[in-house]
Amino acid sequence: MPVRRMDNVLIVVDDLEAVKAFFLELGLVLEGETTVGGPEVGALIGLEDVRSTIAMLRTPDGQGIELDKFHTPDPFRLGPVDAPVNAMGYRRVMFDVDGIDELVARMRTRGAEIIGEMTYGESYRLAYIRGPEGIIVGLAERLG
Structure with a gap:
């Protein structure tokens, strides 16, 4: 490969x-x-x-x-800063984390917008957050 x-x-x-x-x-x-x-x-x-x-x-x-x-040369933006997750192109990067609740709370105090949170079965806790310039980051914490 x-x-x-x-x-x-x-x-x-x-x-x-x-x-x-x-x-x-x-x-x-x-x-x-x-x-x-x-x-x-x-x-x-x-x-x-x-x-x-x-x-x-x-x-x-x-x-x-x-x-x-x-x-x-001058950069340019292709779409709105707050484009939704289903906008075409690269939309997010995801990180495997420990202590998702504490991390989300800390990022929220730093101005991050919480898009959504969920538990995926018994496997993961997930959160999507939006940071500066509309950058979307996924956070995943393994359960169990």
Whole structure:
């Protein structure tokens, strides 16, 4: 099989500091942050005159979320910030967590909107939350 593992998911953001703080509060760790640009970067991603700041965050098991704040060219939004979960495209990332009730309560005090919560049979407690810039995160805690 040619694919060995998933390395990271890219999320393009406007307010890098707010989104970074959101993921750090969830328990991810900042691996690094840098500004990139130039013709090599532009050729790789298919844009000209690229300059962006990237923050790489990792879960304890090594999975990554890459946050990218474009300075040039100007970024643009395809839809509303509060698009529902059934909007086309990437809609959420889900994390396996411990202590979902405490985590949801803590995220709520940090401004996260709770979309919904449920218990899935006897297997999982689930919660969907919306953070800065409309980013949807799923939280799943194994039961038993």
